[in-house]
Amino acid sequence: MSSGASELRQATPQRIMRVGVIGFVVLVVLAVASVLMVLFGVPMDVIYWGIFHNFLDLDVYRHGGSFVVQGLPLYDGPVLQGMMFTYTPFAGILFTVWAVLTFQQAIVVWTVLNVLALFAVVVLCWKYLGYRLGVKTYAVSALATVIFLFMEPVRTTLWLGQINIFLLLLIVWDLGRDEKSRLRGIGAGIAAGVKLTPAFFWAYLFITKQWRALVTAVITFAATVALGFIVMYNDALTYWTGTLFDSDRVGRTDSPSNQSVSGLIAQLTHTPTPSKVLVLGCSVVAVCLGLGAAWMAHRRGQKLLGLTMTGLTATTVSPFSWGHHWVWFVPLVILASHYAMASKKIWAWVVPIVFLLPVLNWSHTWPIPAADMQGTDRFIGMGMFMLPSPDYLRIAMVAVYLWVFVVAAAMTLIVFGWKKWTVPNLEAADTPA
Structure with missing residues (x-):
């Protein structure tokens, strides 16, 4: 399949979302569940762990924005309850809009x-897949959205704010567009300006030779940095010359919440400072696997898959990746x-x-109450389900997100790397479920 043909189908969607009565019944049941x-x-009324009883990160955003408004130093110490502000100065500027709201208003x-x-x-x-x-399509999307609320990364995102x-959304909207779209790359630049991890998508743009989007992303990012210096010079200087490299502000590397290569190695070696050589070596392997899959997907006209594999790779090799x-x-x-x-095929x-x-939430009761957990009940992902446990179980369970990444990357390389395999044409293949 040529990339040009794929782009044409994405520009003029032809696929119809054929979901029959049985399919909708299944989706509704899953959504209700x-x-x-x-x-x-x-x-819901459980303090701290109930879905509406946290929003700690949102409150940190609010206080960070308030610090910017008041001209207080943003990175010299905690902004709320011992919590450091770990985002860029540009993010601090954006968060000023939340400083005018009460905590309850901001939550809603x-x-x-x-x-x-x-x-x-x-x-x-669905749009970029040609539907x-x-x-x-909107009905299926609405039901899928509700179903995804029980996915641990989504539920935790809502729970913490x-x-x-x-x-x-910024990355998918921006880089999922036609490569000839004007200002394509600006969303990726803004995302990196808020939080540095999305800058990893520059590597994807580079290996797939999407030069205009890459340049646009870099220039946009540079503009966010410049704005930070203009509005809050001292804080910007502090961040870009020191705070940026202080990973301890995020959390201990060996925390069971760290679902990344460095986190797994730190837990297996029982140290908050794992071998940099070992982490680097494993990260290089993960990057080659993930970006190799992303490149192969892009080459076969599967743009959304390429972006997804890049996003998963960035999370895998990040120094600290919360669920x-x-x-x-x-x-x-x-x-x-x-x-x-x-x-x-049904088996598909x-x-x-x-x-x-593996990435859904599962109820778990800690055997020993911990002061920093404010109780024993906790709704968590499978990644922490086996703690405490022997190392071989940690590899299997604690690294479950990493295993999903490995399986997805391997399947992408095998399926799309096999020249005899033809990308299915859903225009004729869709059948009611």
Whole structure:
């Protein structure tokens, strides 16, 4: 398949979302189950762990924005309850809009915007896969959005009031567009200006020779840095010359919450300072695997898959990746569902199920109460389900997100690297479920 043909199909969607009565019944049942689990898996009134009893990160954003408004030093110490502000000066400027709201007002607005952003991501995924945006597509997208609420990265993003879904939307909207789109790359530049991890997409743009988007992204990012210096010079200087390199501000590398290569190695070696050589070596392997899969997907005209593999790779090799950083599992599950529909084989639906189940939330009770957990009940992902446990179980369970990444990358390389394999044409292949 030529990339030009793929771009043409994306510009003029031809695929129809053919979901029959049985398919809608299944989606509705899953959506209802998701809502019940999000609301009652851990009762809503449970302090700290209830879905509406946290929003700590959102409050940090608010206080960071307030520091900017008041001209207080943003990086000299905690901004709220011992919590450091870990984002860029540009992010601090953006967060000033939340300083005018009360905490409760911010919770309502932020939660609604997050859910709408997630819905937009789902719709854009179907659009860039070539589906017509009709009533059925929007209905399926709405139900999928509700189902994804029970995905650990999404539920934790909402619970903490995190920003990851907005960054996901920026990247998908921007780099999912036709390569001839004007100012393509500006969204990727803004995302990197808020949080540095999205700058990893520059590597994807480089290896796929998307030069104009790469230049636009870099220039946009530079503009966000310049704005930070203009508005808050001292804070910007502090951040870019020191704070940026202080990983301890985020958390201990060996924290079980760190779902990254460095986190796994730190836990296996039982040290918060794992061997830099070992981490670097494993990270290089992960980058080669992930970007290799992204390059292969792009080469075969699968742009959204290329972006998704890049997002998963960035999270894998980041020095510290909380569970909520893995929101790229959302487009991964959509892609797996898309290919399952294309195959017209029942067994193909095993793939999206395999990708989805490990990243759902699961109720867990810690055997020993911990002061920093404010109680024993916790709703967490499978990554922390086996703690404490022997190292061999940690590799299997604690690294579950990494294993999903490895499987997705390997499948991409095998399927799209096989020259005899033809990308299915859903224009004729869609059948009612």
